[in-house]
Amino acid sequence: MIGGHIIYNMWKNVGRRPIFKMVGEGDDVNDHKPRPYLRMDWSSSAIGLFLGLLALVTLTITLILYFALVNQENFHLIAVLMINVNDTIINCLMVLAIIIGFIQIRNLQFVQSDNEHDILMxxxxxxxxxxxxxxxxxxxxxxxxxxxVILVIVNGITELVQVNTF
Structure with a gap:
């Protein structure tokens, strides 16, 4: 019974934001100002998440259709066209997203940090x-x-543009 009471007290405060005060030696509790609470703004990330998931689902469906149709003689050309056109469109959209990101990144503040993951990129x-x-x-x-031939070349060129824009 005691464990249930503790769990109830723990979960009844979920969602509330208590204010914690840092009290050190010699500090008066009434004179201490609370530290500012910084929050990240993720409000615009839902659009990017949705578009990224849409691209992933589109590419997955296209790959399934490609592997289902590529071995059939009547549909081989359609399967190859479908995968190349879809890949080219997704690459063009990703280049556009990179350019939009470059434009929006100008509004961010620069925070100097170690670039430890640059070698992976x-x-x-x-x-x-x-x-x-x-x-x-x-x-x-x-x-x-x-x-x-032109579709394969355009697809390769869009991938080259995309990898060079980062």
Whole structure:
């Protein structure tokens, strides 16, 4: 019975924001000013989350359709067109999102910190750069292919633009 009372007292204050006062030696409780409480503003992140999840779901559905249709002779070209067009559209939208982020980042205050994760970004950008370069080269060299050559080249170029804008 005592445990239930403790849990009830603990959960009845959930959602309330108590004000804690820091009291040190020699400080008077009445003279001490409360420390300012800083909150992060995540109000605009719902749009980015929704669009990112929409892109993920779209790409997942496209991949499922691609693997279902690519082995059928009648639908092979449609499957290849669908995956390349969808990938190009998503890359263009992501480049647009990066540009919008660059414009909005000018309003932020600069906080100096150690750039400990830059090496991970450089390594992954180098891998994407190589992949996109090979995509452009493969698109240029494939003359007897069923896939539209210009679409493969445009897809590789949009990936190159995206990796170079970070």
């Amino acid at each position: 450089i390594i992954s950008a180098f891998g994407i750069f190589l992949y996109a370069s090979y995509t452009v080269i493969a698109g240029y060299l494939s003359t007897n292919s069923v896939e539209p």
